[in-house]
Structure formats: structure tokens, C-alpha cells
């Protein structure tokens with residue numbers, strides 16, 4: 001029996017690795033105790049992935065599919081009905097037991113559960129809801145639960161899922177209906193965004209409304225919604241992809257859009273590209289997404305001057321914008337407003353906050369910036385301080401662009417992204 005579960009875990013954890021919504025990684029370091037074997041033995045790391053919370057914390061999740069059987073035939077998916085792949089299916093009880101066992105052993109802090117579609121969307125969604133409900137109600141499970149919502153499942157089931165899950169997600173997969181028609185003919189973009197819209201309303205209702213007796217409504221997907229787009233399987237350019245993301249963030253209040261560079265799968269459909277999409281493209285899309293969400297950039301600014309509506313692969317989007325707008329630099333860090341400070345390559349949002357706070361008391365000098373751990377090598381072509389101006393050789397845009405090829409953009413916390 002245990003062997004059977006291990007085999008299922010091996011198949012269904014492997015099948016889940018194609019979902020980018022949480023960064024996959026082996027948990028090989030957590031080796032099993034001496035002589036220990038069986039479920040939870042992490043020597044192979046099956047099913048454990050690391051995911052990052054918005055505040056930068058790393059959490060371990062059991063990341064699995066309930067089943068990799070699927071009645072749909074999405075060309076980019078290894079689990080599609082026409083794929084010749086080893087299949088497996090967990091029962092509701094098996095997923096519950098596996099999660100609880102791993103959780104009690106401190107191997108995981110939560111569950112990331114997705115599934116192929118068996119019988120029909122409602123049947124599948126109902127089983128996934130049963131798993132989440134059993135964990136919360138029967139086992140008082142307090143860990144994190146991320147449920148992939150099944151497209152076309154009934155609104156009632158999707159809404160019930162939100163009562164037990166911390167985060168819900170539904171993959172949009174392609175930024176246009178044309179792309180879906182070609183690669184996922186059973187999927188429809190308006191059904192997907194319709195589900196997102198309903199969940200957005202429910203999330204907001206549960207946050208703000210009260211019952212007629214004045215009590216707060218129960219928690220409903222407090223971690224919000226996310227989605228995933230495949231990059232490079234169809235011909236969509238970066239502008240189309242990012243336009244779709246902007247709409248998802250603004251209209252449907254998504255917390256995250258994940259980008260997944262297409263990579264050829266075993267037993268691939270003949271209509272797919274033969275080569276993988278470059279990972280640098282996925283990386284640049286994440287960087288542009290970051291600028292849109294936290295750095296007050298508009299999409300037009302990010303794409304200004306780019307070729308063929310594609311992001312510059314040589315420079316991160318913030319640096320590329322700065323190089324195209326060299327006339328705005330160098331920026332005086334003692335006078336510039338927050339929006340302009342956020343445009344300086346090398347300055348993360350938290351560093352900008354520190355600068356704004358510190359300059360209330362004195363004019364900031366080069367050594368003040370050193371003490372604040374500002375990455376001076378990166379900012380020096382773009383700033384002035386009380387005792388610093390960039391030398392002439394750093395003001396020549398073309399040579400600067402060549403020198404700074406493939407340097408990194410910083411995230412909210414000042415780390416490279």
C-alpha cells in the first residue's frame with residue numbers, strides 16, 4: 001500500500017513541477033532519519049517545493065496534482081488526454097493523509113494542490129474542495145493551502161474552495177483567445193476571467209462585509225488569486241503578455257501573475273515549437289511585472305523605444321528605461337521626489353524609503369550612501385549627492401549601455417530579481 005502511495009507521489013509530484021506558481025526545488029537536505037523509510041522520507045524530495053511569501057519568507061509546500069488524468073487536450077501540457085504519460089490518481093483521503101503526515105513531521109508548511117480534469121470540471125473541483133475541507137474541518141489544519149481552481153467548474157464549488165484555501169488560482173495560460181484556440185481549444189478566456197471576477201467580488205465581500213448580526217464573514221482566500229501564463233509557446237509578444245497582466249492586476253485584483261517559459265515536454269504535440277523559450281525572456285517579464293506593481297512604471301514607459309514590442313534582453317527593464325531617458329539623469333538624491341528616486345537603477349523601494357527619511361536631517365553625501373549600503377557601483381552613473389557628481393565617462397549613454405549589459409534589477413528589498 002505504502003509503495004503504491006510512493007509511486008503515486010512520484011508521478012503526481014513530477015507532474016506538478018510544470019506549474020510555476022511556486023518555485024520548485026528538491027528538499028533533498030531534509031534527509032530521513034537512520035533506517036527511516038516510507039511516506040515522508042525525503043531522500044528523493046518528491047513533492048516538496050519552496051515558495052516565497054510576499055515578505056520574502058521561504059515556505060515548504062507539498063506540491064502535487066490530485067491526478068494527472070485529464071479529459072482536455074491542451075497541447076502544451078504533459079497531462080493532456082493524448083499524451084502517453086504514466087498516470088496516477090490520489091483519493092481524497094490519500095491527499096489528506098499525506099498532507100497531515102508531512103505536516104506533523106514538520107516537512108511542509110502547506111499544500112499546493114492542482115489537478116487534471118476527471119469526468120468533468122465539477123466532479124474534479126468537488127474532490128479538491130473535499131480535500132481542503134477535510135484538512136480544515138476534520139483535522140484543524142492551520143497550514144497554508146493553495147488550490148488551483150478548475151476552469152468551468154460551477155461558481156458554487158469555486159466559492160466553497162475559497163472558504164478553505166488561503167490562495168486560489170486559475171491558469172489563464174495564454175494572453176489571447178487566439179492562443180487558447182490553437183493550444184487549449186476547450187478553454188475560453190472569458191470563462192476564466194469570469195471566474196476570476198466572481199472570486200474577486202467574494203474576496204472583497206468577505207474582507208469588508210459583516211453578517212446581519214454584525215459578525216465578520218469567514219475568511220475567504222485571504223492570500224488572493226494568482227494565475228500563470230506560458231511564454232513562448234505561441235507568437236504573443238511581450239507587450240501582449242504584459243497588457244494582459246496589467247488587466248488582470250487592475251480588473252481582477254490578482255496578487256501575482258506567474259510567467260513560465262515554454263519548454264518542450266516529452267511526447268510533445270507537433271504544433272508546439274521545438275525549442276524552449278529563452279529563460280531570460282521569462283526573467284525580463286518578471287522584472288517588468290515588478291516595475292508595474294511596485295515602482296509606479298506604466299506599461300508604455302517600460303515598452304518605450306523597444307523593438308517589436310519585446311523587452312530588451314541585454315538590460316533589465318529599469319536600466320533600459322534609464323538608458324533611454326538619459327536626459328533625466330543624474331538625479332539629485334537630496335531633492336528628487338519618490339517617483340524619480342524609484343527610477344534610479346540600483347535603488348530598491350526600501351532603500352528609497354531610507355533615503356527619504358535620512359535626508360530630512362542632512363544633505364546626503366557619498367559616505368552616507370555607503371553606510372546605507374546603497375549599491376554604489378550601480379547607482380554612480382545616475383545620481384548626484386552633496387559631494388558627488390558622476391565623471392564625464394559615465395555620462396556617455398552608449399558606452400554605459402555596453403558596460404552595464406546583463407546587470408541585475410533590484411526587488412523591493414534591494415535584492416537582484
Ligand code: SF4
Nearest residue numbers: 070072074077080116
Ligand atoms: S486542463 Fe490542465 S491538466 Fe488538463 S490538459 Fe489542460 S492544462 Fe493539462
